[in-house]
Amino acid sequence: MSKAKEILSGKEVGFPYSFSRWTDVCIDKWDWLQASLKNGYFIGFHPTEAIPYRWSLRPDDVLGLIFWTKDPSNLIWSNVMDRGYNIKAHITVTGWMEVEGKAPKLGDAINSLAMAAHILGPKNVYWRFSPVPILPHPVIVARFEQIAAMASSEGIDRVYLSFLQENDLMPETRSEVDRLNILLELAEIAQRRRIKIFLCNEDRLLIGHPKIHPNLDSGVCAPPEDFELTGYSKPASEGCGCVLMVDPFTVNESCSVGCKYCYAGVKDFSPKRRDTTKQRSLPITK
Secondary structure, three states: OOOOOOEEOHHHHOOOEEEOOOOOHHHHOHHHHHHHHHHOEEEEEOOOOOOEEEEEOOHHHOOOEEEEEOOOHHHHHOOHHHOOOOEEEEEEOOOOOOOOOOOOOHHHHHHHHHHHHHHHOHHHEEEEEOOOOOOOHHHHHHHHHHHHHHHHHOOOOEEEEOOOOOOOOOOOOOOHHHHHHHHHHHHHHHHHOOOEEEEEOOOOOOOOOOOOOOOEEEEOOOOHHHHOOOOOOOOOEOOOOOEOOEEOOOOOOOOOOOOOOOOOOOOOOOHHHHHHHOOOOOOOOO
16 A cells, blocks of 8 residues: 555656566566556655655656566557657667577567667667676677667667676676676677667676776666756665666566576575565556
8 A cells, every 4th residue: 555645746756767677567567557557657666765655657747767678569569658758768688598588589679679769769778788698608799799780770879788696596607807808899899889888887897997998888777867857856866876766566576577587586585485476466556
């Protein structure tokens, strides 16, 4: 149950809405999103109070909608972008079919990335090559180059990446030297395509190696400046630099995608607990 009966405006308080950090709205929660849009609000957690409130989805009340997805098909073919929202789409395309079993195949994923850039505008679409797959080095490079070629042709000029984080059951097995060598080669490829590589600030690999390549830097995935947050008195960003966001989902929400690696997975969850979390119900919409 939300704390307040009134509906808050994300624009008034200075928070965009995130759909979603933990689970993929565009794949298996699209009906929930459509119901929320019809109702004109959703219930999400206040980013500084950790309390659920009702948040308005009237375009005039929305600072921005941030989508994080491996399959933007529903977003592309819906009319969400025609309603006057400021939309930013973070689209993960790695080609790691060995682990991301329900994600689109590489060719389909590349085409969806290109279509999203064409419809939403390349400045509103961020390519994520994250996590960098645990595959033989030449395979990683070949897949990255294939995706970069299409992304560049559609005007996408940045890619965010990170290596596997420690909060999941699948560990990062590559040494620091191995990871740095991968970054250097990907930076060369991206530079030829006029794409800038940003290593997510939550990945601390570049500490001590800040200038290993001119086309490689630490970066903020959802920078406050994307949402014209100047003049707001509330804290602008998380520790990594990303803008504070209202999110209807938590790590305990249901997700049917079932990837073998998930950055949102909690390392301390037992396998039984992790299976159980996939069955949690969606946030209420009425």
